[in-house]
Amino acid sequence: xxxxxxxxxxxxxxxxxxxxxxxxxxxxxxxxxxxxxxxxxxxxxxxxxxxxxxxxxxxxxxxxxxxxxxxxxxxxxxxxxxxxxxxxxxxxxxxxxxxxxxxxxxxxxxxxxxxxxxxxxxxxxxxxxxxxxxxxxxxxxxxxxxxxxxxxxxxxxxxxxxxxxxxxxxxxxxxxxxxxxxxxx
Amino acid sequence: xxxxxxxxxxxxxxxxxxxxxxxxxxxxxxxxxxxxxxxxxxxxxxxxxxxxxxxxxxxxxxxxxxxxxxxxxxxxxxxxxxxxxxxxxxxxxxxxxxxxxxxxxxxxxxxxxxxxxxxxxxxxxxxxxxxxxxxxxxxxxxxxxxxxxxxxxxxxxxxxxxxxxxxxxxxxxxxxxxxxxxxxxxxxxxxxxxxxxxxxxxxxxxxxxxxxxxxxxxxxxxxxxxxxxxxxxxxxxxxxxxxxxxxxxxxxxxxxxxxxxxxxxxxxxxxxxxxxxxxxxxxxxxxxxxxxxxxxxxxxxxxxxxxxxxxxxxxxxxxxxxxxxxxxxxxxxxxxxxxxxxxxxxxxxxxxxxxxxxxxxxxxxxxxxxxxxxxxxxxxxxxxxxxxxxxxx
Numbered sequence: 001x002x003x004x005x006x007x008x009x010x011x012x013x014x015x016x017x018x019x020x021x022x023x024x025x026x027x028x029x030x031x032x033x034x035x036x037x038x039x040x041x042x043x044x045x046x047x048x049x050x051x052x053x054x055x056x057x058x059x060x061x062x063x064x065x066x067x068x069x070x071x072x073x074x075x076x077x078x079x080x081x082x083x084x085x086x087x088x089x090x091x092x093x094x095x096x097x098x099x100x101x102x103x104x105x106x107x108x109x110x111x112x113x114x115x116x117x118x119x120x121x122x123x124x125x126x127x128x129x130x131x132x133x134x135x136x137x138x139x140x141x142x143x144x145x146x147x148x149x150x151x152x153x154x155x156x157x158x159x160x161x162x163x164x165x166x167x168x169x170x171x172x173x174x175x176x177x178x179x180x181x182x183x184x185x
Numbered sequence: 186x187x188x189x190x191x192x193x194x195x196x197x198x199x200x201x202x203x204x205x206x207x208x209x210x211x212x213x214x215x216x217x218x219x220x221x222x223x224x225x226x227x228x229x230x231x232x233x234x235x236x237x238x239x240x241x242x243x244x245x246x247x248x249x250x251x252x253x254x255x256x257x258x259x260x261x262x263x264x265x266x267x268x269x270x271x272x273x274x275x276x277x278x279x280x281x282x283x284x285x286x287x288x289x290x291x292x293x294x295x296x297x298x299x300x301x302x303x304x305x306x307x308x309x310x311x312x313x314x315x316x317x318x319x320x321x322x323x324x325x326x327x328x329x330x331x332x333x334x335x336x337x338x339x340x341x342x343x344x345x346x347x348x349x350x351x352x353x354x355x356x357x358x359x360x361x362x363x364x365x366x367x368x369x370x371x372x373x374x375x376x377x378x379x380x381x382x383x384x385x386x387x388x389x390x391x392x393x394x395x396x397x398x399x400x401x402x403x404x405x406x407x408x409x410x411x412x413x414x415x416x417x418x419x420x421x422x423x424x425x426x427x428x429x430x431x432x433x434x435x436x437x438x439x440x441x442x443x444x445x446x447x448x449x450x451x452x453x454x455x456x457x458x459x460x461x462x463x464x465x466x467x468x469x470x471x472x473x474x475x476x477x478x479x480x481x482x483x484x485x486x487x488x489x490x491x492x493x494x495x496x497x498x499x500x501x502x503x504x505x506x507x508x509x510x511x512x513x514x515x516x517x518x519x520x521x522x523x524x525x526x527x528x529x530x531x532x533x534x535x536x537x538x539x540x541x542x543x544x545x546x547x548x549x550x551x552x553x554x555x556x557x558x559x560x561x562x563x564x565x566x567x568x569x570x571x572x573x574x575x576x577x578x
Contacts, residue, residue: 027251029252029254030223030252030254033254033255033551034550037550037551037554038550040554041550041553041554044557063415066415106412109412110412110413113412113413113414113415114413116413116415116418117413117415117418120415120418120419120422121418121422124422124425124426135419136419136423136570139415139416139419140416140567140570140571142415143415143416143563143564143566143567144564144567146560146563147416147560147563147564147567148560148564150559150560150563151560151561151564153560154557154558154560157554157557157558159480159554159555159557159558159561160558160561161479161480161482161561162479162561162564
């Protein structure tokens, strides 16, 4: 068996804690601060790496569901047609089988996000009140699911004042509560 | 007069301060010079000597150059200086821009403002500024060292950039000073006679105060954006559509919070207000809503949330109104809460991440750590916008 990622991250942390940090002189506060940040990043990396694909896949699913919803909401309206068609086209261009890498999935998420951005801008420039209102509500609903996932993904950073409200990593990754459900045709 | 803008007035691309537009473009160019290597003490001595010589100082002796920790946006060094006209050693602080950071600001503007505020507010004195990095290699500002601490030395559990700090028994001593300085800042009229050529004053009784900020931060998102975030784009549109009228623009600090002032121990007297880099002329609600952000607060032993670790929200709002004679408009306060959360999300989700990706900061590890808080602000925006759904479209 080859050394796995968890083992190597743990070894990195141990070397930092037991050898490198004690060797940093008292007047080297910048080096000490950097070392402490390295330890913090390593701890979070250890929590994340094995779930990274599942996490990115969930982010993609949420963005794709939002794209489907907005396309459906735009149907029947005379405004936003071009940008809605563009978004619908972006959905049809998605591969049948998703890439198997975090980077590959993330790239597809970003492509859909670009098309959604264009539709949002177009709606505010010339969209109907009804469409804007429905789009507004659905982006907030999407954000609720997705930002909870993102906050949970980084809950160990100690920067979230409402960390007590967050699920644990497994629940966030596997519960339907954090999956944005698109509005069907 | 209505506090809401008419939709046709909200797309005014001309409303961006020229100096800030220039600084953003300059950053774009400088970002290509990376990766950034943190400066050594020797680098700093040489750079300082070049700058101070250019300021006609002679017999310059620089010693004790020491990097200051923290600081996610500027590289900061403490040093001791003597020169021909100053034989007694004095300590100074150099604040210098890395190639890019979590926020891009202007040392020239900061220096102009500190000059204007000197004698009126507790601000550090200026020794020299290098607005374009002609002598320092990077834009930088040298100010006098002011004694004090940003957090009680005896308290533990403090985190990066002072965020999440608690003041313990100092809270009751510091809170009235914190409010008094803020109130005086917002009523300060000295800017009318000050030399502030790199600032623009928004027109009174218009939506310009808000739109200058929306334009600036949407441009930053456009230039630094890493990947699309639907709520960021939606919020920009909402901010344009709901921009409030500002009756009387005033100077706003815009980073007035825990960690950005120094006080003496054990007296608790505030000695300096730091980090004026985000200051501009705008709506006083913008400062208030920044201060009220949850990220900058902490919980006391009784489980009550304290604004900036100092006082409860209701007391902060009531005391500000009583001391300033101003009325805080809840609708405008909420608007600026949205705007500030949006600004923070942009800093975290674009500038911090792209600077880290390009290794262009002296604190790559810190800014990517801070960048991981982006979703905290998205969550705040969502909650605030849900309160305003009836006005959304």
